[in-house]
Amino acid sequence: MTDTATDPALEVAPGEPILEIRNLSISFFTRTREIPAVMDFSATVRAGEALGLVGESGCGKSTVALGVMQDLGVNGRITGGSIKFRGEELTTMSPARLREIRGRDIAMIYQEPMASLNPALKVDRQLMEVPMIHEGISADEARARALEVVRDVRLPDPERILDAYPHQLSGGQQQRIVIAMALMSKPALLILDEPTTALDVTVEAAVIDLVRELGEKYGTSMLFISHNLGLVLETCDRIAVMYSGEAVERGRIGEVFDEMRHPYTQALFRAIPLPGADKATRPLIAIPGNFPLPDERPPGCNFGPRCDYFQKGRCDAQSIPMIEVPGDAHEARCIRTDEIDWDAPPDISDHRESPEIGEVVLKVDGLQKYYEVSRPGLLGGGEAQVVKANETLSFEAHESETLAIVGESGCGKSTLAKVLMGLETATAGGVELDGRAVGDVPIEKRDTRTVADVQMVFQNPFDTLNPSMTVGRQIIRALEIFGVGAGPRDRKKRMLELLDLVKLPREFATRMPRQLSGGQKQRVGIARAFAGGARIVVADEPVSALDVSVQAAVTDLLMEIQREQKTTLLFISHDLSIVRYLADRVMVMYLGHVVEIGAARDVFAPPYHPYTEALLSAVPVADTHVEKKHIVLEGDVPSAMNPPSGCPFQTRCRWKSRVPGDLCEREVPPMVSFAPGHQVKCHLSPEEFASMEPVITLAEN
């Protein structure tokens, strides 16, 4: 090493390694045994470079970050290898020196912004503290720097923000403050652990944009941890893919994305919906099996049991080392990289017919839902405020159809679901189910048939099942309530058949939910929803909390059952990739309004509603062939309690200036029809619409 090793304060020239992790192993110790969390992990982050660490939950990626921070808790220990920061060994460093480095040279940003903010201190104090402690600069100087950094993270009205308490800011603003805090000390290395998972898509896109820009401006190196391949593609230069505690592939981001040399990476890419995937002709391919638990890892290759190219006697004979493959420092942990035909198309055995779209099942006409919330005044005399959760929604859904409802938090999609389910009643307008009006019938008054007809699949797999009842019992309860089956014996049979339907082994009937993985729980949730032969199933982000490799399988299952039972699927999601893949029609919502509705191919092609356009641009796509137009929305979604006048989107719209006068601010735009069934709620003139360019283009390659 050069003299940078002896004097760490010296700036490191670009290209020099900032962080060098070599053969790192980390274990957690319980009273009885050792659980290896990370094994033989090596990586290098060079100055000004961003390294992405991707993998599913439990693969050890966050443990690596904690290892770098030397913050493994009482049970975690580094059991081998070295971590060098600018040539200094972190594993043997004295606690005092470590504290110094951690605050000043390495900063970390966590998923939950509030975890890093002190709720009792104003923002400016928290920001100023950092350089005052670590560099001993004066308060005035620190304040000036805080102001500069807050401007840098593009927060509006920096003075006001500095004077606020963290809870007065929105989630996106909080995360920006955390980033600002991390930047206050001008760190050499920034570790980001799923920094945007808790944010909405358009806000996420803006934060990611910011991170990338700041990285360039300050020359900060980054270790970016995420489960989202698209995000990593947009932010990082190099990537390490992790599986079950090991790095399985490592290299330049373009090479790994386009010429992956590990079966797991390949399987991962085949399991996520990329533009071009299509449920009928190019379905997703789920990775079979489950992620191994840390104490149940197979001998030899960890991916062996799920690998298509597994060879007995070779893959499970010895532990597999990292092997160089052609490319720029491209390595993969697979002994068969030379033998596999990487360009062979995936074998798609079952071509599926798209189902016939049938009659109208659900008809929503001018649905309105307002809530009254009384702001608690001092003497109870607070004025009542109205939250306009849904504004005159009108749409229809047909038998066997998948209608996707897209929007960010606060757009009113959950309220719509509640009204459909009967948990809330409509303020005005009508909901008709097979010709019966149900909009103002609360669930207690609905007859069994109607209740069984409209069912729901919930988002959080860890919350969807009652933890103290066996799986079988919960399904049987649904059957009992829906009046299915002649007696206990018959219902038990039905229950087992439902388990078959969702492809779970029958033994699961006697299991408790905590013994199931997330994907399996979600399957039980699906079985429960279909127990009464539902006509409409509202699926509220059913796969967004699942790991990538499981998402494909659950999505597939949902669509298969839908096809067989001719169910109408209302698929609520903010993830446009999956919507593009499976929806027949798409409805885009913003602040309680439907701003665009139409067949999927019409919605995903111009002309767009300006909000749809921004949404499309915001969704990260894990495909190097895709070129995206870069549209960043300013600010956050306004509160539904205090919506803007006129067009709901006017506070963030980039097309607003093309509309003459202040029409957008005065009047709610009408629905304009384009293709049959394709409607957009916008004042833009037909010429402007015609001038719109597609957001996503697939480069021919």
Added chain:
Amino acid sequence: MEPLSWTGAWGVWLNPLLGLAVAGLVAASLLSVALSLLSAPVRRQSLPDGTLAARDGLHGMADMAGRAFLWLTALVLALYLLLPFALPYGALGIVGELSRRLLPVWIALGATFGLSIVFKRRLGLYGKLFDSTIGMAGFALVVFWVFTAIFAGLFDMIATHDPLTALSGMKNKVPGTPLAMGDDGVYPHYLLGGDNLARDVFSRMVHGSWIVVQIAPLATIFAFLVGITLGLPAGFYAGRLDTVLSFLANLILAFPVILLFYLLVTPEMVQTGVPAYMAMVLFLFPIAFFAVLLNARLSPRPVLRLVVLAALFILGGWLYLSMVSQDGTPVDFWPDALDLFDVPGGILVVFVSVVFVNAPTVFRIVRGLTMDIKTRDYVAAAQTRGESPWYIMLWEILPNARGPLIVDFCLRIGYTTILLGTLGFFGLGLPPDSPDWGSTINLGRRLLSIYPHAAMVPALALLSLVLGLNLLADGLREESLKD
């Protein structure tokens, strides 16, 4: 017969051994504390070959010595318990003979622990208790008293004498005194001495445990049923119902407990029938609770529901009427022929007061848990299935609130036990010659400065049981958090 000393002939060398072991243990722990104050803890280091260097030098030695002395202490204690079975009567003094009397308890305790540890992986939360040292210690103490109570109360095994008969010449005798008139077939010693009415302190303590172990949990269960039945709807519906119920709960909580007891238990009050009327209301709750519970579960199966509910109402109603109708109180309407049992007036009053005092706290815990759990998706799923509110409360929410409730239940049995003691101490509630611990302490306290043993023995018993319950609650909390 000779008087027994505390540890007899063998104690001469066992006692110094124990003293040594304990002294060593204390010294080692002190050393370890002092060392960690002096020098910063050395972090465990990984060596190149992948092994770990544990703490070395003085630290390591202090740790090791501590562990060795701990084992030695445990070994000597085990000797105290086991040796008597190999030795003749009295060789290990009072301690030895106590251990011999408690033989059935040791066997039962050993069997319980052996089986539980072997099958602990299959026993859910109960099994996990055996992963926590604190939990095991607490469980051992509690189960020790439960077994003692059962063997003494049901099988009449452990006690050496009748708890109520006085033997002449034994008044206020110190522990280990031989009987004045050594009859054949009568146990020759008062192991823990005699009280001021010349009754055997050991036998009274053992029989007292049966009363404590019966009443405290039962009364606590009633308090829980009341608290749960009111707390669930308060948390679930919130709004006005919650406001009213919470206000009432706070009102009762704000009332000084002992004063309340005095009011409830004084004979004048009993005469007016207030406690009896309160009993009428409180004892309705269990029936209401189980009726709603079963009704909600069985509503999709009408025939079964009819049968079960009818059975519940007939049996429960009968028990209820027998319970509330008491001879000699204003509430005495139920023909004696049908009256299954007459609960002694004192106990009924004790029940009422325990429920009255504990239910508001339980109510608040349940209400808080309900508010938290009702936001879960599985509750929403139940709502979208069109389940009735009571089904949701009792089958979706309550089972998932059980962790904190079980912990609180253990703690609350402890409070109730102390409450019983307090009541007995004031001469309230149970009849004055009852061997329960509170009354015994009360009797013994008058001569406390001269003959402490009559009060100390039940006081230590009470202490160990409550300690056990608290440790058990701690262990359960710790283990349930790990889930």
